[in-house]
Amino acid sequence: MTDTTAHDERYMRMALDEARRAADEDEVPIGAVIVAADRVVAKAHNLTERLCDVTAHAEMQAITAASTALGGKYLSGCTLYVTVEPCVMCAGALAWAQISRIVYATPDPKRGFTREAPACLHPRTRLDSGCLADKASTLIRDFFKHKRQ
Numbered sequence: 001m002t003d004t005t006a007h008d009e010r011y012m013r014m015a016l017d018e019a020r021r022a023a024d025e026d027e028v029p030i031g032a033v034i035v036a037a038d039r040v041v042a043k044a045h046n047l048t049e050r051l052c053d054v055t056a057h058a059e060m061q062a063i064t065a066a067s068t069a070l071g072g073k074y075l076s077g078c079t080l081y082v083t084v085e086p087c088v089m090c091a092g093a094l095a096w097a098q099i100s101r102i103v104y105a106t107p108d109p110k111r112g113f114t115r116e117a118p119a120c121l122h123p124r125t126r127l128d129s130g131c132l133a134d135k136a137s138t139l140i141r142d143f144f145k146h147k148r149q
Contacts, residue, residue: 088117
């Protein structure tokens with residue numbers, strides 16, 4: 001395992017913890033963590049049900065928290081770890097925030113931005129996927145399986 005892989009897994013595990021918090025609150029289990037200079041500056045999970053707000057996705061909550069923590073609207077030099085591929089709305093917000101890197105665990109074949117608008121990220125944003133994908137996809141699958149019962 002490379003240092004980068006171990007580093008990414010460490011932060012993705014934190015995002016998975018946030019996703020579990022969301023599931024415990026009957027929210028779609030998506031979690032996000034933003035890291036700057038090897039320091040966590042934001043942790044968040046979906047709050048769309050609690051806030052009755054369709055824009056309260058984990059990524060949007062994390063962007064707001066990170067911007068507040070860092071004292072500015074741009075997140076260049078930061079990495080977002082998120083358990084599910086961002087939607088177009090979140091990808092657009094991440095582009096405006098000029099985030100340097102996005103690491104997502106599992107793809108979202110129905111609403112993920114790579115299917116809908118793959119070019120919507122900031123041109124300098126690096127995109128990586130698949131980190132702990134099995135754990136993230138199991139969490140989502142189990143959540144919706146339980147909802148259907």
